[in-house]
Amino acid sequence: MSEVREITRETCACYDANANSYGEASEDYGRFPGLRAEVVEFARLAPRPLPVLDLGCGGGRDARLLASLGRTVVAGDYAASILEWARGRSREERRAPGFLRLNALALPLRDASIAGVWASGSLLHIPSARMERALAEIHRVLTPGGIAAISMRIGDGEGWKNGGSLDGRRWFTFVDPDTFAVCLEAAGFAEVRIRFAGRPGWFIAVGTR
Template sequence: MTKQSFKNTLSFYDENAVEFACQTVSIDMHDLSELFINQLPQRDTQCILDVGCGSGRDANYFAKQGYEVTAIDASAELIQWAERHHMSSKIDWHHLDFSGIEKQAWENKFTGIWACASLLHVPFLELPFIINSLLDTFTDDGVMYVSFKYGKGERVDGERFFCDMDELRWKTIVAKIPHVIEYHIWLSADKRADCKDAWFNVMIKRENNPIRISVK
């Protein structure tokens, strides 16, 4: 992805923040959220990083379950919308893009990382580095959920850049991640009634922390 492609993608979300937020804030993600929550370590204090939080839908859900949440998005307009519409003392909102993650003092901070339909805007060649920077913010027993549209390449759809994912492409990324991880992958249907896209889902833990997951 060129710098112009990134700029166009970000501009899309800034310019369409209200419409995008209103279209996505009420999508029922309960089944995926619960799968994620069930993988979290048993601790008195849990802190979740919501990467590319968009409308703040999922950050708000996790906060209502009692978790401390750090929510980030590269779109200043979306962060502002989310903060206005989800008044919670348990959510710490940040206007931050993916490249800024490694500059934060977040090492070993998060028991959970939720990257739902957000890393799909990262170029394929950059994904190992971004995922590795996220893994650096993990506690040793943490868990990360990521999702992409199912496909074999990179494309521009309208004004937005997308990096699609399939099993082979994912294995290529894993081979380039310095951290040793265990993961479970599965496909799911789009939650939006008017969309027929298939989604490529991954639940990640560091090796020696086996994943026990049931997908219905």
């Protein structure tokens, strides 16, 4: 458990230290081919009228789009500074998400209270030893018939990565798409399907509660 806490603390500290630059850099959908269409499709598929959860919302880009599409949105992240940046960027929106600091391993939400969970690149910071727990929490908060859409990086292995697009150290867990689909099924999800994203090296796993 101490290692998991360290992974969470240091990875989130990296996002907090780079909140402004990360928030600005992640705003433009043009930098992420296919992503906007994936968010729109998720908004369409998640049953109404319950809210949707943007799990690991970062700068709030997807949460704001979901809100503009008429969805009630809970936007959650553990990194406090990036969450505050996202809240500030959303302040002038006609329809704004609600923001909540949360831990993906213990979601502060009632059972069956969410229509859909959108997790874009957030679970890749969860160590593999705790992935089962994170998927169980997503399954728990979803209403029957609700959907989860989780984007991950294709690969094998996990560990710390220094630098890259952000200054600092972050934990990354890479997964095989078929193996991740089996994990979703083991967590209780049905109709699991894998969609290969427009972004090289990424995929989206979609499952129904």
